[in-house]
Amino acid sequence: MTDALVEVRNLTKYFYEQDSLLDRLLGDEPVAVKAVDGLSFDITRGETLGLVGESGCGKSTTGETLLRLQDPTGGETRFDGQNIYEMDSAELTAFRRNASIVFQDPFSSLDPRMTIGATVKQPLEVHDWPPETDDDRSKEELRTERVEELLERVGLSGDQFDRYPHEFSGGQRQRIGIARALALDPEFVVLDEPTSALDVSVQAQILNLLDELQDEFGLTYLLISHDLSVIRHICDRVAVMYLGEIVEIGPSEALFSSPQHPYTEALLESVPRVNTDEREREIETLSGGVPSPRNPPSGCRFRTRCPVIIPPASVGVSQRVYRDIMTIRDRIRDQEIDIKGAKEFAGTDDTDAIVDRIMERALDVDLQGTHEQRVREALAFVVEGQWEDGEAQLSEYESVCETVPPQLQDERDHRSACHLREQPPEVEAAVEDAGVSVSTRADD
Ligand code: SF4
Numbered sequence: 001m002t003d004a005l006v007e008v009r010n011l012t013k014y015f016y017e018q019d020s021l022l023d024r025l026l027g028d029e030p031v032a033v034k035a036v037d038g039l040s041f042d043i044t045r046g047e048t049l050g051l052v053g054e055s056g057c058g059k060s061t062t063g064e065t066l067l068r069l070q071d072p073t074g075g076e077t078r079f080d081g082q083n084i085y086e087m088d089s090a091e092l093t094a095f096r097r098n099a100s101i102v103f104q105d106p107f108s109s110l111d112p113r114m115t116i117g118a119t120v121k122q123p124l125e126v127h128d129w130p131p132e133t134d135d136d137r138s139k140e141e142l143r144t145e146r147v148e149e150l151l152e153r154v155g156l157s158g159d160q161f162d163r164y165p166h167e168f169s170g171g172q173r174q175r176i177g178i179a180r181a182l183a184l185d186p187e188f189v190v191l192d193e194p195t196s197a198l199d200v201s202v203q204a205q206i207l208n209l210l211d212e213l214q215d216e217f218g219l220t221y222l223l224i225s226h227d228l229s230v231i232r233h234i235c236d237r238v239a240v241m242y243l244g245e246i247v248e249i250g251p252s253e254a255l256f257s258s259p260q261h262p263y264t265e266a267l268l269e270s271v272p273r274v275n276t277d278e279r280e281r282e283i284e285t286l287s288g289g290v291p292s293p294r295n296p297p298s299g300c301r302f303r304t305r306c307p308v309i310i311p312p313a314s315v316g317v318s319q320r321v322y323r324d325i326m327t328i329r330d331r332i333r334d335q336e337i338d339i340k341g342a343k344e345f346a347g348t349d350d351t352d353a354i355v356d357r358i359m360e361r362a363l364d365v366d367l368q369g370t371h372e373q374r375v376r377e378a379l380a381f382v383v384e385g386q387w388e389d390g391e392a393q394l395s396e397y398e399s400v401c402e403t404v405p406p407q408l409q410d411e412r413d414h415r416s417a418c419h420l421r422e423q424p425p426e427v428e429a430a431v432e433d434a435g436v437s438v439s440t441r442a443d444d
Pocket residue numbers: 261262263300301302303304306307308309310401406417418419420
């Protein structure tokens with residue numbers, strides 16, 4: 001049994017748009033932006049869990065929600081066995097002493113009007129530290145001594161107590177932020193992109209400092225970063241996030257040496273290599289941008305960018321052709337094809353000419369034979385405003401990746417949510433019910 005300090009179960013955090021009184025009077029339905037959507041993971045006492053993904057994938061919202069800086073929409077986070085969203089105010093105060101955060105931007109996270117001594121001392125004052133003591137000195141003297149010790153420990157000098165943030169470099173300011181986060185001797189610290197605003201030369205120094213402090217004070221970290229080289233530097237385990245979900249989680253070594261999810265593989269591909277041979281390799285970057293969390297893709301959320309999406313076994317098309325047809329299908333389903341613009345550009349009402357124009361703009365590859373025929377027929381319906389008939393025309397191209405959401409397997413150290421890997425029984429059953437076949441599966 002693991003000694004989990006933090007246990008996250010089905011955590012969701014949605015932000016709602018179109019949710020004002022006026023919107024409701026006008027009859028508009030609120031639109032959920034699914035920033036965090038059903039996360040479950042543990043953080044073991046003393047470990048560093050890395051949370052990595054592109055910007056906008058929900059990493060920072062996760063960190064803030066599991067510190068209760070934001071209220072969740074659903075799910076729970078247990079800290080030392082206690083659900084933090086059900087804590088009363090005394091319990092919450094104790095939790096806030098035990099869990100802190102280092103922010104990304106050392107320039108804006110410090111108050112320019114406060115000396116660095118006052119900044120680091122602030123949490124001690126808020127929590128009336130020390131709680132009780134036999135020491136004859138006043139609390140104020142003890143706090144000042146504690147701040148000076150902390151400043152020394154993070155590589156600054158106690159003599160700098162009365163200086164202001166503008167007198168320090170970016171790296172030094174982040175050291176001040178770390179001293180503030182450690183002031184109350186917490187057990188758990190969320191490090192939210194702690195080095196991304198710093199020069200590369202300073203990044204390693206800050207990461208080494210965090211590593212040393214973890215050993216010295218027995219800290220547990222959640223390290224949030226978009227940068228895999230930062231994650232690799234100090235993390236014991238890594239969780240990879242895409243569009244509000246964890247798609248892979250596992251020990252750092254296993255995840256970096258044999259990633260299981262196509263998204264992790266693509267992220268690793270984009271990391272610059274030190275080795276000269278590898279530096280000259282062809283880098284396959286991810287195509288397209290991250291889809292909107294307002295309307296995430298059905299099934300596997302990564303499918304619109306996945307370089308190995310599984311086409312239905314019956315249609316026998318290449319990846320490139322399949323991905324183009326899938327994009328057209330998605331655009332028909334979401335009614336996102338600009339018929340008016342295509343008509344204007346074609347300069348005619350002739351359906352074939354308008355379909356030509358749409359295909360020219362929407363497809364990267366030249367479709368051939370029956371595939372071209374099917375797409376043309378579908379678009380002809382769309383030009384006539386018959387979107388559903390157009391969608392139905394391409395239903396044979398439906399992929400398992402589109403219809404059945406993959407899930408992380410249970411009970412394994414290294415887990416991934418992809419149909420190319422063995423899936424939990426309920427997902428396997430849904431795949432079978434849907435009558436689609438998964439023809440390629442990697443060994444675990
Ligand atoms: S489930 Fe399908 S689309 Fe998603 S990552 Fe796996 S192969 Fe790619």
